[in-house]
Amino acid sequence: MNETLRDIRTQLRLNMNGVISSSMREKGMNYRLIFGVPLPEIKLIATRYRQDAELAQALWNEDIREFKILATLLMPEQEMNLALAQQWAKEIPYPEIASACCSFLFYKTTCAEELIASFITGQPEPKQPAIAYLTAGQILLHKKSLTPQLLGLLKKQALTIMNGTADWNTKQAVIFFLKQYGRISPCNSQEILSIVEPLKEAESPELQEFYNDLAFEFEYYFQKKE
Numbered sequence: 001m002n003e004t005l006r007d008i009r010t011q012l013r014l015n016m017n018g019v020i021s022s023s024m025r026e027k028g029m030n031y032r033l034i035f036g037v038p039l040p041e042i043k044l045i046a047t048r049y050r051q052d053a054e055l056a057q058a059l060w061n062e063d064i065r066e067f068k069i070l071a072t073l074l075m076p077e078q079e080m081n082l083a084l085a086q087q088w089a090k091e092i093p094y095p096e097i098a099s100a101c102c103s104f105l106f107y108k109t110t111c112a113e114e115l116i117a118s119f120i121t122g123q124p125e126p127k128q129p130a131i132a133y134l135t136a137g138q139i140l141l142h143k144k145s146l147t148p149q150l151l152g153l154l155k156k157q158a159l160t161i162m163n164g165t166a167d168w169n170t171k172q173a174v175i176f177f178l179k180q181y182g183r184i185s186p187c188n189s190q191e192i193l194s195i196v197e198p199l200k201e202a203e204s205p206e207l208q209e210f211y212n213d214l215a216f217e218f219e220y221y222f223q224k225k226e
Contacts, residue, residue, distance in 0.1 A: 004055060008045065012066050015041045024065070029094055032063040042066055046073035053079040060088065068097050072104040082111040086118065089131050095169045098131055106131070107138035113150055120157050126170075129161060133173035140180035151181070159195055162210060163202075175210060182218050189218035 012035040021036030037045075049055070056075035059067040080088075085106060092098045106112055112135055119132035136154055139146055146154075158174050178196070182189035192214060199211040 001055065001058060004049065005058060008049070008059070008067075008070065011045045011048070012037055015045070029065065029096075031065045031093070034065045037066050039069070042069050043073065046070055049074060051076045060091075063093075065096075068093075069100045072097075072100040075105055077105065077108040078110070080105060080109045080111070082114050082118075085109060085111060085115050089115075089119070089128065090125075092127065092131070095130070098127065098169075099134060102131060102134035102138055106135045107142065107144075112139060113147060116146075117150060117153065120153060126167070129157070129166065130170040130173040133158075133170075133177040137173070137177040137180045140177070140184070155181075155192075155195060159198065162196065162199060162207065171210065175213065178214060179217050182214065183221055186218075186222055189222065193218065 015035070015037045017036035017038065019036065020038065021034040024031075024034050024036065051074050053076055056071045056079075059074065060071035062068070088101060089098075092101060106115060109115070116132040116136050119128035124132075133154065136146060136150075154177060158178060161174050162171055178192050182192040193211075196211050196214060199207040202208055202211075
């Protein structure tokens, strides 16, 4: 294990980018260590190692940007149960890592729907809805289905989140999910536009832009398919 971690660290050093690292720190990412390796290179490095739960957890435990992203790529999906997924979610430090967890791991797990439901019901913690909607969007993006009950819950909460005090990243996660659901069919896209229609006349330019973004997305997407 230690030898593998040392080898990974060497691979990261060979690909490190000081400009990117400095930029991330200036933007408030206060990891203990940032190599500044771009995501495509991190994904390439991950292909050199087999998936292993112990290795992935060891990487996740380190306060190193690239280690955490690699952890999401090297954790076997069958080893990620609900309790572990919820624990990782609590420990996510920045939106980039939330995106990696949802894009590379959470959506593949058998507990994905349970995780989503647990993060949008009751009184979720601030970053949990973003993880729920990103994971749900990834499931739809990869042509997998969600139960009607969960889809209904996600659609019901969407407008409330958009109109609420959620941060920009959470609202973008909701938009991502709505786009993936709307792309399934013209009927779905019209359903989504009907749900978010109140945003069209909202006082906030940001909310109006969310509506316009969705309307343009669906018009362009289905025109391209014709």
